[in-house]
Amino acid sequence: MAGLLQEYVTRQAEARPEASALVHDAERLTYGDLERRSNRLARLVREGGCRRGDRIGLLLPKSPAAIVSMLAALKAGCIYVPVDPESPSARVVRILTAADCRYLLVSRADLPIVRDLTSQHADLISGRLIWMGSETPPDLGIEPALSLSDSAAMPDSALGSDGDGSDPAHLLFTSGSTGIPKGVMVAHANVTAFVEWANAYCGLAPDDRTSCHSPLHFDLSTWDVYGAFAAGAELHLVPPELNLFPGRLVEFIRSHGLTQWFSVPSVLTYLTRFDAVRTGDFPELKRLLWCGEVFPTPALKYWMERLPHVSFTNLYGPTETTIASSYYTVPAPPQDPEQRIPIGAPCAGEELLILDDARAPVRPGDIGEICIRGAGVTLGYWRDEEKTARAFLPCADRPGERMYTTGDRGFRGPDGLVYCVGRADSQIKSRGHRIELGEIETALHTLAEIGQAAVVARRTDGFGGVEICCAYVPKDRVELSPSQVREGLARLIPKYMLPARWRHLAEFPRNANGKVDRVALVEMFDQEAAGPGT
């Protein structure tokens, strides 16, 4: 078993340096290429002063350069922080400030976020910018401290490491209910534990061609990347712009001859909506996996009936317990559209507990909170002991061990499998993204024109599963259209968090306690969605 994630690549590069590791558009990297490039970049950041435990921010589109950067950060003993370059500047700045990065890697000068950072947040990045483009750095307004071309002069031999499997490998920032994203500290050993189990379960081998569909700041991509490298397989980076066009996405799977596909249900459901999959499609595909939200049973049936040669596996688990903690391979196409698909049985080394409010196990069949303990339980939230202590609790029966309280509600069925039934709080899953409605409300209340705003989620039978809805009362009764609010909000939070429905109100419905009546708001939006001509 590898102790550190980067050792997967080193091992492949020693045994099979010419084997293809990574495919992206016309670019193809062998394991030897990956090893040498990441060695050189690791040496560069080390010479630039990086020490064990320093953070390196990656503001990079999904690309071979981003993968090389991840490996280089680890080889330098550092912790990488993948940040969505499409995210609004305000959120990126909050993440970069919290992570306190020694370096920030960028590769595209035309991204709005890069322009905003160099023009308005020079203090945050001055002396910390590394230009990762292959061409000479353009005029960024700030001189990069280092650039990729500087690494050409570095030796490409391996670096010594004083790292340990319990060191954090990366920080993954997720939505926080108070508006501040939380950085989950994921250790090398958390990821290797999942990779060892998942690769064995799926039988991943050097002749496999696997997908990297999720963005790199999403924890599912962690298995895509390190799972492929551990197996010596070929990883195919899926360009995000394909997501919009179902015909192109299925053509990607076909033309690349992928043997494994891993994404979120909303993407799979999106493809069913346009009937994009043919019977017997993707003859080389062996397994399709999903995680992050419920896969609607009718859409699952559609996929399974068309692809009888493929295994379909549901994975479940939050970022805090690393990629996934339980699994269920669906044995046959479900015939009843109402049939509930279990989140299944724990992956090796993990345990799922169903606990009541007093943290005692519920009786089989009763609903309680799903809590997880085992090898995937991460180190907690970056520089936030309070939130960590609230969510990661000591195990009464196992001194020294912690469990993560997911906030998901579930029960153990008569089949011994675990079923998830929803949330206890206002966190939702939309298109695989975990969203705290509180983060959206907090952002809304920073807009000067908003008097009061409330955000609710309504369930839909559409491909997203839920729809985010916003009702607002303008300050001082000014004219304020939904598109104006939407535009203001888009500068603060990522696109996937933007509400789909809007309602301008003179005042909010209140319940008996004088609080905003959220149930009434959901009903209002349900009626609007159902009503004709709205």
Add this chain to the structure above:
Amino acid sequence: MIREKVAGIFRDKLHVDVPSDDLDLIANGIMDSTMLVELIVHLESEFDVTPSLDELEVENFATVARIAAFVESRIGARERG
């Protein structure tokens, strides 16, 4: 006329201000899959036009002008029978 109606869908149904009919909605990150699905629902109810898998392409959906041209061509084909 159709172009105005398409622009109206963006403004009144999707609540997005699109400053120009020729602005690339995809390259500028305005259109995501949720919005595209919503848009298609509105195109169906407003014009009775449903794009096929092959028609769901950048060429037809990148700008308000192109969406309008696509709808127009489909309506034209329908009227010619």
